[in-house]
Every structure is written in C-alpha cells, then in structure tokens.
Amino acid sequence: MTRTLVDPQSVPAELRPYLQEVVHRTHAVCGSHLVSVIAVGSVALGDYRHGRSDTDVTVVVDAPLPGRALSDLAAALSHPVLPCPAAGLELVVYDKDFAARPSGEAGYLLDLNTGPLLPDRVSFDPTEPPAFWYVIDRSVAHQAGRVLYGSPARAVIAEPARADLLTALRASVREHSGGEGHLADNRILNGCRSVHFCRTGRWQAKRRAAQSIAASEERFRPLLTAALRSYEGPRAAVTALPTTDVQAFLAWVADRVDETAAADRAG
Template sequence: MVDRRLPGRTLSDLAGALAHPALPCPAAGLELVVYPADFTVRPSGEAGYLMDLNTGPSLPERVSYDPAESPAFWYVLDRSLAHQSGLVLFGGPVREVIAAPERPAVLAALRASVREHADGEGHVADNRVLNGCRSVVYCRTGRWRAKRGAAGEVAASEEAFRPLVEDALRSFERPRETALTLPEARVRDFLAWVAERVDEAVEAAGAEGGSTGSR
C-alpha cells in the first residue's frame, strides 16, 4: 500500500527492477499488486490497484496500471485472504491497512472465480480443483484455508470427488511444467458442484440479510 501521489515513473521503475530475469525469480512466479493506501482501508468489490505485476519463469509477463483491464474478483479474493492471514514485512498491522471486503462481495467474486476456472483456459487442472476446494470451505466456514488444507477437508467429506481431489494434490506437488493431466469431464463436474455450493451460500447470505432487515 502506497500513497497514490507517487512520482510519475515510480511504479514503472519498480516493475522493471522486479521483472524476471532482471531480478531472477527463484519460484514459479511473483505476483505483486500495489494498492493506494486510501483504497484498501475501506471494503470494496473493485480491483482498485495502481500496479499489478506478474513475472517469473512460469508466469506470462504482465504489468498493468489500470484496474479496468482486469476482472475485479481476483483482487477482492486476495484482499479478503490478506485481511485474514496476511503477514507484515513492513508497516502497520494488516487488518488496519487492508479492510475485509464484505461477504456479498466475496461471494460474488467466488462465483466469478468458479466460472473462470470452469472455462479452464490458462489454468492448470490441479489448481482449478484446489481453488474449488478452497471456495467450498470458505462458503461453509467463512474462513480461508490454504489449498492443501481445504482439499483435505473436501476429500474427507465428499467421497465422490475424493479421487479427483487426491490426484490434484499429487499434481500440485510437481513442477508446473510436469503437472498431471486430470480428466476434464471430472474437473468440470466438480466445478459445477462447487458453483452450486457458492450459489447456496449466496442465497443463505441474502436470506440472512433479509431477516436482519425485517427486525
């Protein structure tokens, strides 16, 4: 989070300094989002960033300075997760600088995320499945779990999908270039089931809101 009145070339210079291989990335990729501090302190369903940088040996190079270029749901989900579990490297406490998006905004973002992963373009199959697991656990509990933990919960409770989820976990442990091929029909069936769970959570949230408003 930064002051939005940064000097003109600050963000482009930062992107150039961090881009792989100018600064070799030791992992599959680096995803860096820079927000204005006056944006993140308020709940929002918008993207709202000043810069979004994707770089690294396994990520397509991308830098954007216009939030209108990107689907908002990625950033809503990231801020929700960061508010809950973010670690501070420098600056104030996470929950004081990043507001939690409201639950309806998070559920709307989950709907969009599931649609994106159901389409499948540009996403590794194991990640599509594990993100679906994390979405289900959030809908059930209102809390974010790491992908492996969420997958373990879904595998334990949903016998029909257990083999697919376990295969996704095995694939997730491999380098991205050697990820396992998962049966596309099963992945789509699973994500259709995930979408139903998200829709149920949306309906439940709407019913709770209506009940609260009538008191």
C-alpha cells in the first residue's frame, strides 16, 4: 500500500507536504499495524483556514503496537521536530477494535497536541481529559473524514450513538461557556455547529453553521456576524465580543441541545 496521500487534492495545498510527512512517519513507526490515517476537523468539513485552523488527524492501528511505538510516534510528529504549518496538530490514535464500535468514551491510545500556536500535550491515558472532544471528532470522522492513508473512515470508525453525541455536545457547550482557554469567536462558532447538528443530524463547518443560524435567529445576528468577521483574521487579532451577549447565546445553545435530547427521549 502506498505511503503517500491517497488523494492529495482532498486536502489544502498548504498542508499537503506536511500531511504526507505525517503519513510517512506514522507508517515508519507503526508499520503493518497501521490501518488508517484520516483528516478530520476543518479539513474534513472543507473550511480549513491557513494561519487560523488546527489540522486534526485520526490514526487507527491494529494494537498492540510494539514497545515504545506510541512514544516514538509522538516524538516523531512533535513540533518543531516536524514543523507544523497550521496553528497546530491535534492527532489521536485509536485501536481498531475500539474505533469500530460506538462509544461515548475517549478511548484513545495516544492524544498529541503540538504546533506553533497550540500548547504541547502528550497523553496515553484516556481518562485524563473530558471525553466529549473525542466523541464529536469520531462522529465527524465517520460522516466526513478524508482518508489520507489506508481504509475509508466509515469502514473503521463507528458513528457514536446519538444520545452519546448529545451528551458530548452539552459538555462542549458547558466547556465553551466557561471560556477559559477558548477564543470568543470560536466559542460562538462551535455553538452554531452544535445547533446545526441538533437540527439536521449532520456536521457542518463552523462558518457555514454560523451563517445558517444567523439567517434564522435575527436576535443573535449581530453577534454571529461579529464572530464570523473575527474568525476571518489570525488568532492574534481576534475581536473581543461582549461577554454578556456571548453567555446569552451559549445559554440559548445549551437549551437547544437539551430540548433535542428531551425530544429524543420522548419520541
């Protein structure tokens, strides 16, 4: 099987050499245990913004990997050993048996965050962080993941149960309502994506989700327009948004998620 990108045109030109090297180094470490390398996040949803977006990658392996393979992989992909051209790399490794079944757990073997604008993180313990990030990312991978190497996303990553996804969305909204460590415009756009999922059952790029919510919710339109305008710029130039308005919007988002969960239970 080729160690180059399956379809180079499926990823932004700015990321192609980097993602090809990610695939090459991951294969070099994992060898025959490597099942798939899949682009998720903004790349999968067609809204990658160079200089603003992270690049999110899901790796599926046939475990157990030999020896220090996971540590070696983290070292091989860490910035600046492999310079990341995006704001950061968020890479998660799953065992194929775990990835193939619906789950509301984090369940990863390795969680690596690295890059010029991302705090470094290497974890081998899936009980450390909240699980919701991983549940949402696996759903995005199942629905829209772009295979960089190996088997297609739908063949190796199960769609989490809807109840688990709504629980994950509620936790995500709670996290963004706290605000710590999150840019204001991204908090708003993540909320829009959550509401869009509740309405449609499909994941949409943050900006397109925000445009959709702005069109239907006139009272939030000025805030969403300001968030979209801010999101067009680099992270260093993010616009301050009114705290009261942000909290009111996220409270509204939480209510929409809770209503959707209640309707599912009743129906």
